[in-house]
Amino acid sequence: MNLSKYLHQPHRPDCDCSVCWSKRELAKHALSRSTPCNQCRRATASRVNGRTVVTPASYCEKHTPSERPPKWWHVVHDSGKPTPFVPIHEPFELEG
Template sequence: MKSLSQYLRQPHPEACSCSVCWSRRELANSVPSPSTVCPHCLPAEVLQVDGRWVCRPVSRCAKHTPPRRPPKYWHVVYDSGKPTPYVPIYEPFELE
């Protein structure tokens, strides 16, 4: 009987169809994301300055700055009319 250590870290064959090899091939063929930021935008950074950690927030250009409010349609909720009050029935009944 073979031990588990003999199977770990074994190289994959050339035409391997496992999910790991498939993911590697797809990532190698993929194009950069269209949502990558422009050169004027700066990502957030965490730096160590004089032994203290300093966080620099995201800096976005005017084109990529999100609006302060969501789009107008988000405040609209389906209005089904007046609410129907809940009236509990304490006595069992039978349909006739």
């Protein structure tokens, strides 16, 4: 069998390769934490007797924003303990 025939073979229904797994995961409809559900209420502003009345937003327990940013926000790359800087005051020549 040549390579082009092999590459175009259909996968088994129970295939667990990365391509089939990715297709299954992307097909699942996952709601984002930022998508409000039917228990959440958006903030509204309305005019009553010439005054603007603002109703603040309320969120269910699942969609309540965190008090602190995600952990990755603080640390971009942790390369371990810092290496101390040792200045060289005397010029040197490489041996070799």
